[in-house]
Amino acid sequence: MDSKGNTIFWAIIACLLWSTAYAGIKLGLQFDTPFHFAGIRFIISGLMILPFTVKPVVYIKMIRDNWKIVAWVTILQIVINYSLFYQGLNLVPGALGAVVYGAQPLIIAIVAAILHKDDKLTRKKIITIIFGISGVILISAGRQAFKLGTELELLGITMILIGNIATATSNVIISLRSRNINPFVLSSSSLFIGGLILYLISIPLEDVPKGPLPLKYWMILLWLSFMAASAFSIWFKLLQRPGVKVSELNLWKFITPITGAVLSWLLIPGEHPEWLTISGMIIITVSLIMFYRSIRVIPAELNK
Numbered sequence: 001m002d003s004k005g006n007t008i009f010w011a012i013i014a015c016l017l018w019s020t021a022y023a024g025i026k027l028g029l030q031f032d033t034p035f036h037f038a039g040i041r042f043i044i045s046g047l048m049i050l051p052f053t054v055k056p057v058v059y060i061k062m063i064r065d066n067w068k069i070v071a072w073v074t075i076l077q078i079v080i081n082y083s084l085f086y087q088g089l090n091l092v093p094g095a096l097g098a099v100v101y102g103a104q105p106l107i108i109a110i111v112a113a114i115l116h117k118d119d120k121l122t123r124k125k126i127i128t129i130i131f132g133i134s135g136v137i138l139i140s141a142g143r144q145a146f147k148l149g150t151e152l153e154l155l156g157i158t159m160i161l162i163g164n165i166a167t168a169t170s171n172v173i174i175s176l177r178s179r180n181i182n183p184f185v186l187s188s189s190s191l192f193i194g195g196l197i198l199y200l201i202s203i204p205l206e207d208v209p210k211g212p213l214p215l216k217y218w219m220i221l222l223w224l225s226f227m228a229a230s231a232f233s234i235w236f237k238l239l240q241r242p243g244v245k246v247s248e249l250n251l252w253k254f255i256t257p258i259t260g261a262v263l264s265w266l267l268i269p270g271e272h273p274e275w276l277t278i279s280g281m282i283i284i285t286v287s288l289i290m291f292y293r294s295i296r297v298i299p300a301e302l303n304k
Helices: 003-018 021-028 034-052 056-065 067-089 094-102 104-115 123-142 151-177 183-205 215-240 246-267 275-297
Strands: none
Touching: 003 215, 003 246, 021 067, 021 215, 021 246, 034 067, 034 183, 034 215, 056 067, 056 183, 067 151, 067 183, 094 123, 094 151, 094 246, 104 123, 104 151, 104 246, 123 246, 123 275, 151 215, 151 246, 183 215, 215 246, 246 275
């Protein structure tokens, strides 16, 4: 497998992991409050990565030498993005949240074009994004996601969109400025510190659940923690690879709603395939394959 193929393979693995987040968060929020749940999740995630990083002395030195990068990623990727994502997802149906979040590749492509001189919007990217978002809309329409009825749901959509912008900015920063820090150190420290901040925010703002929580809650929490630890570590590593463009890497996030729909068919009673959903899946798959084939065939300097 060549370098580009290896990058795409791991990008797909990370996106498959992330695709389980929507259902898991919605289930977890039945037992917990948004900030408290997110805080505990990311604290555990950061600790899970620690054994796979570096020696403690080197770990601390890396954070001290790169504290600005750690701070920016923590604030943008974890605190702002996930506080808004959890709050927003708590206000909208899970499928609708997946649709809004599914527009992330478009937001990231625009932000990357503004902040990164070597990551401009090309015709092929624009076409792939248009088809990708069209596929996301069809998948969601097939699952009856578009049923806005309250101002709170509109507020939830706005929160998720702002979170997308924070994620996009964080991705560009990691790609441009994080080469001097181990990606596992960056993911571990940002997840742990971000989780601690969210947990502290939850104390004065939320009614922390009391009493023993069911086993189902802890199983969901552990899975979401493992998923975040794995996916973020993979993604940060990919963003640091020479030649990897933020916008192109994030195009693979269009597969997330595909997996989310399949998981719903398998796990949620009453969910079944619809022709609109299947059509959306086909459109996304074909657009990603065509984009991948085009960047393999056409030299980078001509793909403008």
